[in-house]
Amino acid sequence: MKTTKHTALTLAGSAFLLASLCLPATGQAARMDMVDVSNNNGYMSTAEYTSMRNEYGVKAVTVKISEGQTYRDPDAASNIANVQAAGMYINGYHFARYTTKAQAIAEADFAGRTAKAAGLPVGAVLATDVESQEANNQSKATNDRNNAAFMKEIQKFGYRTDIYTSGSWANSKMTVKSKTGWIASYPYVVTGKNWYSTNHAWQWSSTAKFRISYGGFDVSQLNSNYYTAGQKSTVKPTNKGAVKANNKKANKHTYKKSASSKWVKEKKTYTLKTAVKLHTSTSTSSNVITILPAGATVKTDQAIIKSGYRWVRQPRSYGYGYLVTGPTSNTLKYVKSGATHTYYTVKSGDSWWTIAQRNGLSMTTLASQNEKSIYTTIYPGQRLEVR
Incomplete structure (x- = not known):
């Protein structure tokens, strides 16, 4: 999840939806069944969600609710309301920071209360997004204990639960059993394999584009109806031709491997076009030092292409900060050389x-x-x- 990142059993009686959730055969295109959003995507209108539904076949949206024990996503309430107004299934996720069972329970209580206040309906999924540096520092047994405590507590609020994590962490850093889990793994070529078919969902891209929405989005294929269960919805794309064409186009995108993943010298001064998170390492799931506002200047000394992103390093009083400038194409999507902008x-x-x-x-x-x-x-x- 953006992260960055980055997070229901009866399908409202629609034969169309049941058919569209069948697993694809090997070699077929991955689908854009679900999108996850947060305040990083900016304000998202009902019209944008309707376009996702009608032109791309998106059925469900999973909204960031909270993080840790204090952060409430400021756009959660509007996202929930506008997704529902667009007739789509709605779920939520909480970015986990817990390292102990007690902290997991406290974060679950905070997430549950925040979700209720934001209008997340009972019966929706409220997933735990486990990809932080805190979780990386824990043993598999500790992460399993903490995740179980979080999910048990969340159920007290009437929500169903799930685990979101990366493919490299699933069953190594934590247990993600078959018929559970939402797994993120971005192949260089999407078409050709049905990834994580035994899990609820597979997030296969973090850079999907939608016609009337700005920026890249996390998109997932649903391999079960877990994220569309128990809710009323009017999801039914009105432009099936566009859905087919747009999904085909999305699958043509490939992540090009860099010829070199080594650090290179890059002494430049940039002015930020948008607010950007400054991380502790070259990982979108690493801790955030601060959020640099639009218009701030950043002096860098090195750059690297890693995990599908182009990163630059900012020397600081104590160590370094790292920020994403764009995808591996080297286009400076979030920063711009030159004078301060208005x-x-x-x-x-x-x-x-x-x-x-x-x-x-x-x-x-x-x-x-x-x-x-x-x-x-x-x-x-x-x-x-x-x-």
């Missing part, structure tokens, strides 16, 4: 035309420098670069 917060009634006119730009230029098109819908609260 941002505008979209207000109700604004349009591409009014914002462009106000700042002496053409609509095309304004949209382009924000990596959007003039046909992309903008919403109050969004930040756009205008200088």
Whole structure:
């Protein structure tokens, strides 16, 4: 999960849904059955979720609820409401930081209360997202004990539970039994193998694109109906041709292996286009030192391509900080060289035309420098670069 990352048994009587959840034969394309989102994706409207449903076949959305014992995702409530308004199945996940059984129970209580307050319906899945450095430092037995305590406590709130983790951690860092689990593993070539078919879900990409939504998204194929059980939904794509075409396009994406995964010198100063997490290591699941705001400048000394991302290293008073600049293509998606930039917060009634006119730009230029098109819908609260 973005992380970054990054997290129901009766299907509302739809024969279409039952058929679409059948496992694909070897060689067929992976499906975009489920998307997980958090505040890292920004505000997500009902229109965006409806587009995911109608044009891409997305059935379920899993929303970040909380992290540790204090962090509440600020967009959880709006995401839950807008997903439901789009007629899709809704679930939640909690980013785990626990290292003891007592902490696991405390985090579960916090996650359960937060989920209730945000409007997550009873019967939804509230998964534990176990990919932190804290979990990496624990033994398999300790992680198993802590995960079991978390999930037992979550059930007291009326939610069903599951474990989200990486394929390399499943059954090595923690036990993930058959007919349970949501596993993240990104192959270089998606088509050709049905991964983790005995688990509930397989997250096969963290960079999926949707037509009217900005940025890359985590997408998963559902190998059971666990994440769509026990909820009412009107999920039924209205453009099956688009679903087929868009899924085919998504599967064409491959993660290119870098010729070298060694650190290289890169002494540069960047200005952030968006807020970016500064990590303790080159892993999206590592601890976050701080969140650098849009407009902040970052001086780097080295860069590396690792695990599908391009990372840069920032020397600090004590050690180093690491941040993702983009995918392995080396395109600096989140940072931009040069002077500090000016941002505008979209207000109700604004349009591409009014914002462009106000700042002496053409609509095309304004949209382009924000990596959007003039046909992309903008919403109050969004930040756009205008200088």
